[in-house]
Amino acid sequence: MIKSNQFASLSNGTRLHYASAGEQGKPLILFVHGFPEFWYEWAAQLPEFGKDHFAVAPDLRGFNLSDMPADLSAYKAKHIVDDLRLLAAHLGYEKFVLVAHDWGGAIAWNLAIALPQLVHKLIIINSPHPYLFMQALTGDSSQKSASGYMNWLRAEGAEAALAKDDFVLMDGFFNGMGQPPADWYDKATQAKYHECWSRGLSGGVNYYRASPLHPPTDDNKGPLQLNLKPEDFRVNVPVRVIWGENDKALPASLLNGLDTFIPDLEVVRIPEGTHWIIHEQPDRVNALIRGFVEA
DSSP: OOEEEEEEEOTTSOEEEEEEESOBTBOEEEEEOOTTOOGGGGTTTHHHHTTTSEEEEEOOTTSTTSOOOSOGGGGSHHHHHHHHHHHHHHHTOSOEEEEEEHHHHHHHHHHHHHOGGGEEEEEEESOOOHHHHHHHHHHOHHHHHHTHHHHHHHSTTHHHHHHHHHHHHHHHHHSOTTOOOOTTOOHHHHHHHHHHHTTOSHHHHHHHHHOSOSOOOSSOOGGGGOOOOGGGGOOOSOEEEEEETTOSSSOGGGGTTGGGTOSSEEEEEETTOOTTHHHHSHHHHHHHHHHHHTO
16 A cells, blocks of 8 residues: 655755655665656556565655745755655665666666665666766767757746646656557546646756756757766666666666666666656566566
């Protein structure tokens, strides 16, 4: 059974909402959602892993029932990483398994790179390694084109456009964009997402606005301004990457070279899976997570 409406007041001043399944005291497994989702992205995972873990899925800051800071700088990755570190400590844990998708994956990569001592194992689902994504945004014309939506989301007024006509554009993220029909996005699920989105969209959009990782433009060079060293982006924890290869925004080419950053890496490719593979094949995703966690 999933228990929601739980809140953690963290020492950095942020109040996070989270849902959980299982017994506190058992090994912690954190599930971290992306955009435009919320904790409910993991509704098929929490009961499964609550059988033998304390399975916790927070709403990231800016989403749903968690705090939504007005300051754009509050959405820099380092602050979201700090939220997850403090949430684990609030729950009584010094180490955990981390499972993450999309923007949650971006945060999880950063956490595992900066604080490997906190992570038993990392499972990433359709979220590119930050250094490889930076390289693709600056040197791969097809990736620049596929990521063009990021600059649209960064623009002023994106929230109003997303909310217009009862969130029709946001529904299209799941059930459009050249993807197969999203059978999982039924009326009941849609109602839950609309309820979440009606609480505010600026927080989620601010993740894009606060990040330098977006296609460069004449007005904002984005990743072209960065001077990053690849050796600073090694991931020294065991990692399994699950990738739906029919992802229109994040093609499987983003996996090229990943093994140079991660000594202990497994990659599982799902050719027919889209960006929303968690929803499309929840049992398969659960089996892939469990197989890695228990290995």
